[in-house]
Amino acid sequence: MARYLLGRLLGLAAVLLVTSFLVFSAVHLAPGDPVSFLLKGHPATPEARAAIAAQYHLDRPFLVQYLTWLGNVLHGDFGRSVQFRQDVGPLIGSRLPGTALLIGYAAVLVCVGGVLTGVLAALRPGLVDRAVLIGTGVATATPPFVSAIALVSLFAVQLGWFPGPGSTGTGLGGRLYHLTLPAVALAVTLAGLLARVTRSAMLEQLAREHVEVARSRGVPERTVIRRHVLRGALGPIVTVGGTTLAGLLVSTSIVESAFNVTGVGQLLVQSVTAKDFPVVQAVTLLTVLGFVLVNLAVDLLGPLIDPRVSPATGGAA
Amino acid sequence: MTPALLEIDGLSVRLPAARAARPILDGVSLSVAAGETVGLVGESGSGKSVACRSVLGLLPQGAGAEGQVRVGGRDVLTLDRTALRELRSRKVAMVFQDPRAAVDPLHRIGDFLTEGLRAAGVPADRATARAAELLDAVGIEDPRAAMRRRPHEFSGGMLQRVVIAAALAGEPDLLIADEPTTALDVTTQAEVIAVLTRLQAERGTGLLFVTHDLELAAAVCDRIHVMYAGRIVETRATDELFARPRHPYTAGLLACTPRIDPGAPPPRPVPGRPLSLAEAPAGCAFAARCAFAEPRCSAETPALRPHGDGLAACLRADEGILA
Numbered sequence: 032m033a034r035y036l037l038g039r040l041l042g043l044a045a046v047l048l049v050t051s052f053l054v055f056s057a058v059h060l061a062p063g064d065p066v067s068f069l070l071k072g073h074p075a076t077p078e079a080r081a082a083i084a085a086q087y088h089l090d091r092p093f094l095v096q097y098l099t100w101l102g103n104v105l106h107g108d109f110g111r112s113v114q115f116r117q118d119v120g121p122l123i124g125s126r127l128p129g130t131a132l133l134i135g136y137a138a139v140l141v142c143v144g145g146v147l148t149g150v151l152a153a154l155r156p157g158l159v160d161r162a163v164l165i166g167t168g169v170a171t172a173t174p175p176f177v178s179a180i181a182l183v184s185l186f187a188v189q190l191g192w193f194p195g196p197g198s199t200g201t202g203l204g205g206r207l208y209h210l211t212l213p214a215v216a217l218a219v220t221l222a223g224l225l226a227r228v229t230r231s232a233m234l235e236q237l238a239r240e241h242v243e244v245a246r247s248r249g250v251p252e253r254t255v256i257r258r259h260v261l262r263g264a265l266g267p268i269v270t271v272g273g274t275t276l277a278g279l280l281v282s283t284s285i286v287e288s289a290f291n292v293t294g295v296g297q298l299l300v301q302s303v304t305a306k307d308f309p310v311v312q313a314v315t316l317l318t319v320l321g322f323v324l325v326n327l328a329v330d331l332l333g334p335l336i337d338p339r340v341s342p343a344t345g346g347a348a
Numbered sequence: 349m350t351p352a353l354l355e356i357d358g359l360s361v362r363l364p365a366a367r368a369a370r371p372i373l374d375g376v377s378l379s380v381a382a383g384e385t386v387g388l389v390g391e392s393g394s395g396k397s398v399a400c401r402s403v404l405g406l407l408p409q410g411a412g413a414e415g416q417v418r419v420g421g422r423d424v425l426t427l428d429r430t431a432l433r434e435l436r437s438r439k440v441a442m443v444f445q446d447p448r449a450a451v452d453p454l455h456r457i458g459d460f461l462t463e464g465l466r467a468a469g470v471p472a473d474r475a476t477a478r479a480a481e482l483l484d485a486v487g488i489e490d491p492r493a494a495m496r497r498r499p500h501e502f503s504g505g506m507l508q509r510v511v512i513a514a515a516l517a518g519e520p521d522l523l524i525a526d527e528p529t530t531a532l533d534v535t536t537q538a539e540v541i542a543v544l545t546r547l548q549a550e551r552g553t554g555l556l557f558v559t560h561d562l563e564l565a566a567a568v569c570d571r572i573h574v575m576y577a578g579r580i581v582e583t584r585a586t587d588e589l590f591a592r593p594r595h596p597y598t599a600g601l602l603a604c605t606p607r608i609d610p611g612a613p614p615p616r617p618v619p620g621r622p623l624s625l626a627e628a629p630a631g632c633a634f635a636a637r638c639a640f641a642e643p644r645c646s647a648e649t650p651a652l653r654p655h656g657d658g659l660a661a662c663l664r665a666d667e668g669i670l671a
Binding site: 239240241243244245246247248249250251254258259262263336337338339 | 401404406432433434435436437438441442444446449450451452453454455463464467468498500514518
């Protein structure tokens with residue numbers, strides 16, 4: 032087990048190293064020039080441009096720039112934001128709580144809503160099942176920016192139940208209230224997906240003989256569903272749930288921009304537009320880290336869910 | 349004669365017309381008394397599994413049933429949910445074909461054993477003690493340690509012993525064994541059958557033994573019912589059935605059982621294939637595969653009537669065609 036964990040952590044480091052290089056090169060390959068952005072369109076002499084490039088190490092060879100940046104990152108220094116003229120670390124730190132709250136809220140909605148809907152559909156074949164299939168079909172096909180517009184126009188503008196984009200509440204309750212529409216927009220697609228996975232995993236388990244055996248022994252139906260059907264369906268639910276959670280890290284930038292939530296996602300979009308390399312690199316790297324950590328957690332949960340699965344092989348022992 | 353534990357009386361089970369052309373079960377009647385072992389023999393799809401599941405009130409989805417299935421005098425098909433649970437946890441228990449499929453792979457053996465008892469309201473510590481006793485009775489060493497292990501750590505034969513122990517946990521009056529050894533290898537089969545019959549004899553439990561293997565049924569059962577296409581076609585005491593079968597299908601099943609005694613004829617398969625649910629021929633369902641069929645066999649449906657010391661559903665049962 033210890034060896035397995037060590038191996039996974041080394042793998043994690045390798046993934047992060049490769050991503051950091053890809054992110055660094057991608058940002059540099061993108062058209063546009065950070066120096067022009069810094070000058071905000073003001074005409075400048077070639078000497079002035081060179082001075083600015085030197086100040087941000089933009090005049091060095093690509094590989095040297097990368098290695099310098101990597102060395103600094105390893106020391107916890109993500110550089111300075113070009114547009115905010117502030118260190119990247121504290122800048123992301125100040126935006127992190129908003130994003131964390133939004134993602135946490137959406138994750139709860141996805142897990143609770145998705146799993147409950149899926150269970151309901153599996154246990155009530157016929158009308159309920161059909162309705163859930165159609166509903167989740169629509170939900171899965173609706174990208175967050177579309178549901179964001181729909182939610183704002185219905186619940187904020189027409190009904191006025193929730194505040195519109197750009198406002199924040201005070202205290203945890205107030206903040207959650209203001210984050211409700213963004214969280215729903217973020218959750219809809221993934222909740223639909225998770226509901227469908229839950230439904231089919233439950234149906235597969237319901238057809239298993241050991242479920243009928245439990246029934247044939249006089250075990251109450253609720254216990255049969257909980258202990259055998261839902262428990263057996265947990266494997267696929269957790270796997271897809273994990274991927275889903277990782278997906279939230281990505282979609283959050285769209286929703287934060289749509290609802291004007293001061294978070295890391297919005298910061299990423301602003302920084303991409305502004306060619307603010309250090310911020311883009313740091314946020315992307317953090318997102319990848321989140322992705323990998325969630326996957327690691329899912330893999331570690333595997334043997335707890337199904338004792339036949341060994342973490343080292345990832346298959347049946 | 350002791351009063352019957354189980355009386356199945358004219359049981360017919362039908363799926364909606366769109367899903368099947370003929371009933372899954374058609375007028376099946378049989379009875380099992382305390383301490384008696386009754387065999388239900390037939391090919392796959394003959395309806396024997398549906399018949400034995402109906403005793404627990406488990407019918408196929410969407411199926412309708414006519415007739416009665418009486419356990420201890422009460423009709424199972426009319427029981428409400430509570431009474432059905434009481435029946436399942438106290439009176440009737442079932443041993444399933446494949447122990448790998450019958451035991452939830454995610455839980456410990458101990459949980460599987462005590463589950464039925466706990467559902468019947470037995471306190472946890474007493475259920476555990478009883479489970480350990482039962483594991484000992486089916487020949488599993490160090491029961492307490494075994495209870496902490498999981499299904500995949502057991503061999504098929506050992507796991508089937510666990511399933512038998514679990515079936516006996518509620519001290520049922522009636523045990524139903526649905527092909528309990530089909531999924532096991534031959535040596536394990538013998539052991540499992542020995543355990544099953546020993547415990548049944550000790551406890552005076554009635555046993556309804558379902559199998560496709562006539563030889564095995566002969567070794568275990570007092571009386572055998574042969575099923576074909578949802579109907580019982582012959583009922584006879586085991587010795588009689590082997591010595592003087594009256595239904596050509598029974599004779600066919602006997603002839604296709606491989607024998608190892610010297611000079612024995614090679615096994616002869618029953619020609620043709622079993623009737624699917626989509627087929628509903630007029631007359632005798634077996635006529636198309638029967639070597640003795642006459643034109644009237646495809647017109648007239650034979651009823652199950654006394655022939656010799658048992659019952660047979662064949663128009664020519666008294667003509668000595670099988671002699």
